[in-house]
Each structure stands twice: as structure tokens, then as C-alpha cells.
Amino acid sequence: MTDQIRNIYCIGRNYRLHALELGNEVPDSPLVFTKPSHAVVPMNGNVVTLPADRGEVHFELELVLRIGKALQPGMKPDECVDGLALGLDLTLRDVQSKLKAKGQPWLEAKGFKNSAPLGGWVPYPGEEALKMSSFKLIRNGEQAQLGNSGDMLFGISELITHIDNAYGLGRGDLIFTGTPAGVAALQDGDVLEAYLDDKLAANCTIKLS
Template sequence: MSINARHSLALDAIRNIYCVGRNYRLHAAELGNEVPTSPMIFTKPSHSAVEMNGNDLLVPSSQGSVHYEAELVFAVGNTYEAGMSCDDLFSSFTVGLDLTLRDVQDRLKAKGHPWLAAKGFRNSATLGRWLEFRSVAAMADHDFGLTINGLEVQRGNANDMVFDLQKIVDHVGGAYGLGAGDLLFTGTPAGVGALSEGDRVEVWWNESDLGSLTVKLQG
């Protein structure tokens, strides 16, 4: 799958960012969470999106640990209609990070409050270089993952999702709507952890780097 400008998505073209929580069983288990019986959807503001192009990434440090969560991310290229397949809906995909203020999230969960403060801060949705989306079937042919300072910390495959891509699309499209410019973060495999000042983070697909950044913590 080639990287092609025709399949890229400019940050200012992003509309809605939908995210799926607890969509890999081992990740749910490592955080002590139950696996949901239907897709657990939350959103991030479009202003949370940032490209991974070797840049420094500023993330808050005064509210507790910032956790990385590598995920397959899909760009919607058409307006969803009932019964539409992912193959007709998606235009491109990449690997990104759903960054999370974990201590903040734990406090919000304990109170039954929404997760926005933990999930929606600026720069919390990082995006690697976009690749052409060919088919759902092709996604399971290769793994994706994350390395930090040259060490692999996460590896996943679309086949391991609790809710597959079509189930996610039908759920989100039916309940909230999907259109060109929307993004779907589809959940993270096991291996999440805290970022530290100066960490060099790289996301990859099929053993090819899609983007990198250096973590800079700010108060």
C-alpha cells in the first residue's frame, strides 16, 4: 500500500473524530475493565489532531501520567448510508495515538463523568502518514504497532478487534452519522504505558514507519 498525496487528509479537513474504547480484550484486561457488549464510542475535538512528522509534541504533565495508545485510524471518504460496506466508505488509513491523561480518566470514571478532559486535550490525537485503503480483508494481512526509543511496546492486528470494522461503521454511522472528513480511531492492543520527557515515538504498519515524534512535557 503506497503513501500517496491523493489519499492524504489535511488537518483542517477533519470533521468528527470518533474513537472506540476497549476494542481489544487484552487491553481491557490490563486496565481491569470489562469488555463491552456493544461498541463503546467517545469523541475527540478536531483540534486534538496533530501530524507525526518528526516534530516535538507538547503534552501536559501537571495532571498525572500521559499514556500512549497506538491505533488503526480510518478516514471516511463518503457519506454513510445504511448497509454501506467499509470498502465503499473508507478512503485511507494510518496508525495514530489516542493519548490519554490516565490519572484524570480514572478520577472521571470513578465519578461517572465523561472522559473529555482525559481524552480530548490538544495534541491528543496523533496521525501518521496516510495510506490508501483497499479493503477490510487486506487489513488483517499485516500488523501495526508502536516503538518507543527503538523498542517495540505495542503490536496489534485488525483481526483481534472485539468489534470488527463493519460493526463499528454500522454502529457509529447509524447512531451519529459518518461523512467525508470524519476519522475513526478503532481501539488499542495491550501494552499501553506512560510517556516520558524526550521519548522518541514511532508508529508503524507492515514493518514500515509511518511517523514519529519526540515527547515534550509541559506544565
């Protein structure tokens, strides 16, 4: 799965309620961080193994965009996108809190192995059409998160333009677009199911080891 992935850009605090639930300031421009491509692991009914000795591991369900071509003059930004998936931006929350307190980068908390479980790709409907769809995470049979791209602080076109201008964006790059409120610590044996509207888009069982 990682062979065709180049850069993984992630957006922090892109849903107001999620920023507030963690006690963070709401940003006035996109907050971008990255994950290594080796963080990606399939989320297709498999078992995802995560560290059990580094404090809480939090789930964060996100809409993930796959870039199919570079942004060219005259193109609409979302014309660069050729695929959509649901994925998890898993976070070592205790590690992240310590890094934030020291003013250090988040990579250790965000980029560990298996920190980016990813479901299968589906056709991208376009930025406006996507706002008609919701996505949700079901944890052990109960809804944990519910989101809609229309609630993003920074929309898809704005994210693509910002990332392209600041860092560059091309074929094979992924964008994790941010998570809605409802994140929490995972437990060993948790069964996670991610839905786009009412269609199962990704699922896995968590093993803390």
C-alpha cells in the same frame, strides 16, 4: 491538518487484552467517545508537546480510518473508507480514572490539545486485506505495542455501521479503532515510531511541559 477533519470518533476497549490490562470490563457493543478536531497534531518526525502537570499521559497506538463518503444503501460499510493512518489516542490516565470514579464523561482526559498525533494517510486496502497486516509502536528502540485488526472485538464494518446508525458518519470523519495491549505512561524525551508492517508510518518525540 484539521481543516478537512469533521468528527473524530474513538473506540474504547476494542482489544480484549487492553481492556483487561486496565481492569475494565470487556464491552458487548462498541464503546464510542469523541475528541475535538483540535486534538489532532501531525506525527511526522516533529516534537509533540503534552502537559506535564496533570498526571500520567499514556500512549495508545491505533489504526485510524478516514471516511471519504457517507454510507448508502447497498454499499459495503468499508467502502466508505478512503484512507488509513496510524495515530495515538493519548490519555491523561490519572484524570480519566477520577472521571470514571465519578461517572463523568472522559472528554477532559481524552480531548486535550495534541491528544491525537496522526501519521500520514495511505490507501486503505479493505477490511479483510488489512487483517494481513500488523501495526506496532516502537518506544526508544523497543517494541511497546503490537496489534492486528483481526483481533478487534468489533470489526471495521461493524464499527462503521454502529457509528453511522447512532451518530451519523460522513466525509471528513475519522475513526480511531482501538488500541492493543501494552499502553504505558510517556516520559519526557520519548521517541515514538509507529510501523504498519515494516514501513514507518508515523514518528515523533515527546516533550512534557
